[in-house]
Amino acid sequence: MTTSAxxxxxxxxxxxSMISLQQLTKVFPGQARPAVEALDMEIxxxxxxxLVGPSGxxxxxxxxxxxxxxxxxxxxxxxxxxxxxxxxxxxxxRRIGYVIQQIGLFPHQTISDNIAxxxxxxxxxxxxxxxxxxxxLAIVGLDPAAYRDRYPKQLSGGQRQRAGVARALSADPPVMxxxxxxxxxxxxxxxxxxxxxxxxxxxxxxxxxxxxxDIDEAIKMGDRIxxxxxxxxxxxxxxxxxxxxxxxxxxxxxxxxxxxxxxxxNLTRVRDIELSDWPIARIDSTRDEILSALRASDKGAVxxxxxxxxxxxxxxxxxxxxxxxxxxxxxxxxxALVQPNATLADALNEMxxxxxxxxxxxxxxxxYQGNVDFATVSAEIQEMRRDARxxxxxxxxxxxxxxAAKA
Amino acid sequence: xxxxxxxxxxxxRLFGSAIEHVVIVLISVSISTVIGxxxxxxxxxxxxxxxxxxxxxxxxxxxxxxxxFGLLIGPLGLGATPAVVALVMYGLLxxxxxxxxxxxxxxxxxxxxxQGMGMGRYRRLLRIELPLAWPIIITGxxxxxxxxxGIAAIAAVVNGPxxxxxxxxxxxxxxxxxxxxxxxSAVLGIIIIAILIDLVFTVVARLTTSRGIRA
Numbered sequence: 001m002t003t004s005a006x007x008x009x010x011x012x013x014x015x016x017s018m019i020s021l022q023q024l025t026k027v028f029p030g031q032a033r034p035a036v037e038a039l040d041m042e043i044x045x046x047x048x049x050x051l052v053g054p055s056g057x058x059x060x061x062x063x064x065x066x067x068x069x070x071x072x073x074x075x076x077x078x079x080x081x082x083x084x085x086x087x088x089x090x091x092x093x094r095r096i097g098y099v100i101q102q103i104g105l106f107p108h109q110t111i112s113d114n115i116a117x118x119x120x121x122x123x124x125x126x127x128x129x130x131x132x133x134x135x136x137l138a139i140v141g142l143d144p145a146a147y148r149d150r151y152p153k154q155l156s157g158g159q160r161q162r163a164g165v166a167r168a169l170s171a172d173p174p175v176m177x178x179x180x181x182x183x184x185x186x187x188x189x190x191x192x193x194x195x196x197x198x199x200x201x202x203x204x205x206x207x208x209x210x211x212x213x214d215i216d217e218a219i220k221m222g223d224r225i226x227x228x229x230x231x232x233x234x235x236x237x238x239x240x241x242x243x244x245x246x247x248x249x250x251x252x253x254x255x256x257x258x259x260x261x262x263x264x265x266n267l268t269r270v271r272d273i274e275l276s277d278w279p280i281a282r283i284d285s286t287r288d289e290i291l292s293a294l295r296a297s298d299k300g301a302v303x304x305x306x307x308x309x310x311x312x313x314x315x316x317x318x319x320x321x322x323x324x325x326x327x328x329x330x331x332x333x334x335x336a337l338v339q340p341n342a343t344l345a346d347a348l349n350e351m352x353x354x355x356x357x358x359x360x361x362x363x364x365x366x367x368y369q370g371n372v373d374f375a376t377v378s379a380e381i382q383e384m385r386r387d388a389r390x391x392x393x394x395x396x397x398x399x400x401x402x403x404a405a406k407a
Numbered sequence: 408x409x410x411x412x413x414x415x416x417x418x419x420r421l422f423g424s425a426i427e428h429v430v431i432v433l434i435s436v437s438i439s440t441v442i443g444x445x446x447x448x449x450x451x452x453x454x455x456x457x458x459x460x461x462x463x464x465x466x467x468x469x470x471x472x473x474x475x476f477g478l479l480i481g482p483l484g485l486g487a488t489p490a491v492v493a494l495v496m497y498g499l500l501x502x503x504x505x506x507x508x509x510x511x512x513x514x515x516x517x518x519x520x521x522q523g524m525g526m527g528r529y530r531r532l533l534r535i536e537l538p539l540a541w542p543i544i545i546t547g548x549x550x551x552x553x554x555x556x557g558i559a560a561i562a563a564v565v566n567g568p569x570x571x572x573x574x575x576x577x578x579x580x581x582x583x584x585x586x587x588x589x590x591x592s593a594v595l596g597i598i599i600i601a602i603l604i605d606l607v608f609t610v611v612a613r614l615t616t617s618r619g620i621r622a
Binding site: 067069089090091092093094098100101102103104105106107108109110117118121151152153164167168177 | 514516517518519520521522523524525526527530535538539617618619620
């Protein structure tokens with residue numbers, strides 16, 4: 001046994017669990033092997049739990065067991081401490097938001113009527129429903145006045161997806177099930193919608209079960225990832241960091257793929273790392289001052305800032321000495337600007353395009369914060385590796401201690 | 408005697424027959440719609456009952472109308488009743504078939520999302536599936552109505568109401584001066600009714616179809 005305690009399904013770090021699946025099993029008629037076999041899993045409140053695995057592993061079946069679109073063969077589903085395995089499925093579903101890949105907006109109803117579906121079934125009065133519809137449209141970034149009376153066919157794919165999310169949120173359910181919600185959307189829009197959804201989630205704090213087959217999406221969206229193998233067996237249930245740095249076994253390692261180190265760069269934000277020192281100087285400094293700042297460092301260029309400390313120009317030492325034109329006309333305009341909440345992967349991408357192999361971090365107001373260069377990224381990767389090794393070692397020690405205690 | 412002379416003398420009576428014709432068609436189409444949509448709703452999800460219903464209503468349409476009217480005299484006698492029953496039978500196939508096709512063409516993702524939001528079977532059918540299938544269903548009703556307008560003329564053999572009476576009477580005394588104008592004006596009346604019903608249904612279909620699914 002090499003599986004650590006954290007990889008099992010019943011570990012939520014002491015957080016209150018919103019959904020608890022107990023020995024959940026589904027055998028489809030005429031199939032010898034269960035699609036979901038004795039699954040135990042705790043879904044902590046307010047987190048995005050991503051179910052990810054190869055096709056046919058049972059992840060979508062597992063999700064549909066939770067709102068009982070598929071009735072379990074055996075086992076129990078506990079929602080907010082209540083056993084919902086046998087309650088009226090329609091009433092149960094009104095407590096659980098549901099978003100599917102094709103979105104499934106009702107084409108004959110306006111966006112407003114689509115969103116009002118569950119509140120109407122719950123008997124809300126029309127005034128409250130109208131207010132809720134407008135509130136939700138604003139939350140998902142659709143202007144209520146412009147979109148509430150439109151029909152689904154008058155919306156783009158991305159807008160429909162947002163309307164679908166608004167509809168799933170309509171009656172403020174504590175739980176949302178999302179089955180590849182961004183799967184049918186072009187990559188650029190998908191990235192934007194994922195970011196927006198994460199921003200929305202920061203305010204709504206729903207418990208979300210998110211199914212995808214895309215490990216990169218899982219890493220991006222998940223607070224916690226369950227990697228499933230055939231029969232919906234949990235191969236590892238853990239935070240994205242740990243899945244990447246300490247895969248439980250070969251299956252997880254293979255599934256995460258060869259690019260695990262690169263993927264880890266998606267988990268670290270620029271604001272969380274130590275920025276490197278590049279020489280800086282005010283644009284109104286004399287050339288001698290700028291040159292001495294440059295000579296005091298081991299870098300080849302100086303970043304010039306304006307009076308509000310916003311980057312305005314990169315100049316190299318050679319240019320300072322040989323080019324007599326005003327400072328604003330020599331060197332390069334600032335390039336590769338990233339915000340503190342950019343991921344290291346974003347920063348690396350910008351660096352690769354820049355002349356000096358260096359991305360400049362600026363805040364919302366454009367004020368200079370520091371630089372990220374290859375040395376910074378490399379140091380960060382070293383550190384992540386060291387952390388992962390140490391944790392694995394600590395776990396192994398724990399395991400040995402536990403086994404020794406048992407023996 | 409021309410058809411115009413005939414119409415100027417017998418126009419009022421013919422108009423009365425035409426109204427009767429329209430009424431019997433509308434009654435029959437209404438009954439056919441209720442039965443046909445119900446049969447479609449009951450069978451669209453199950454293979455065998457669906458094929459049986461489509462087979463049986465298909466056979467109805469192949470029975471020669473003269474024969475069917477005649478056969479119904481035994482159990483139902485003469486008059487409007489056997490006429491309506493026969494016309495309902497002829498109207499069923501297009502309505503049942505289009506109901507089944509319409510309901511089966513509803514995007515499964517839409518139905519799944521409705522179910523996933525906690526819409527029960529009846530609500531799903533009434534709020535989602537039938538409205539989405541409606542343009543196809545009403546096309547079936549329109550086709551049925553136009554078929555029935557023509558067949559209703561034959562209802563005269565069981566003494567049914569409508570323009571058929573004029574045609575049969577005219578045929579019975581063919582050669583007399585009024586026979587041809589009478590038959591022609593009745594046939595013309597039936598054609599006009601068919602065109603009007605077709606038009607009315609087209610307009611109704613458009614008005615009763617959500618803007619979100621109009622072509």
